[in-house]
Amino acid sequence: MFRQKRVVLIVILIVAALFYFSGLSKHITLDSLKEHQQTISCFAGENRLAAAALFMAVYVVQSALSLPGAAILSLAAGAIFGTVMGTIYAVTAATIGATIAFIVTRYLFHDAIQARFGHRLAAINREMETAGLSYLLFLRLVPIFPFFLINLAAGLTRLPLRTFITGTLIGIIPGGFVYVNAGASLSTITSPGNVMSTRVLGSFALLGLFAVSPVIYKKFARKF
Incomplete structure (x- = not known):
């Protein structure tokens, strides 16, 4: 088992290293997107399915490996596919990538972390099992912590996979829509x-507080 985990980790590190040292990161910029927008849009117009599949594959890899460029890819979705379809493609791909990161993190590190710090994480694990959806929606809606960090941290807890997928899919729709719409x-x-x-950030903060309000209510109700 340890050998299998080591192989998975090495593969991830190699792919990430190839991304950085190949120079691909230099092309995932706003200036590059603007420069090549017409060419990409022409290709997408002639090859809708291929363009959508390629875009989503890139976005899944970016999210799964926690690589930079999520904001640029979301803007690209709007510029290439329009607001509605761009949002669908971006949110779906980001959710798939985040889920992969969650599963890989859980596979590689969950048992070791729980074995060493389980007694300290007992309260967090209980909260994640009982009210994980509310907490995850709050974290997704309110951009306090980076997207990739939430994926990794959630994988170390006992948050159910189904809850992670649901919370991620729903929670990133508002932010994804804003970026994709801007990209249009x-x-x-x-x-x-x-x-x-x-103003937009304030709106997201209110949505986040609404998502976590049932947990807050229950905690206050227990005291009275």
Whole structure:
């Protein structure tokens, strides 16, 4: 078992190293997307299924290996496929990639972490088993922690896989829609960081609080 885990880890490290040292990371930028938008859009127009499959494959790999470029890919989805289909492709691919990262993390490190720190993580494990969906929706809706970090951390807990998939799929739709919709008007975007306005972030924070409100209510109800 240990040997199999080591092989999986080595493969992941090799793929990640190839991404960085091959120079691919230099092409996943806003400037590169704008420069090649017309060419990519023409290809997608003539090869809709192939373009969608290729885009989703790239997005799945990016999310699964926690590589940079998620925001650019979401903008690209809007620029290439439009707001509706772009959101569907981006959210679906991101969820699949996140699920792969979750499963791999659980396979590689969950048992070791639980064996060493299980007594310290007992309370967290109970919360994840009973109210994991609420917590995950909050983390997905409110961009406090990086997307990839949530994938990895969740894999180390006892959060059920079904709950992770559901919470991720639902939780990333609002943010994904905002980026994809912005990508549909790519020429107006000067920086990926400018897509999320203070008002939008505030709206997501309210949605996150609404998602976690049942947990808060139960905790207060127990005290009275």
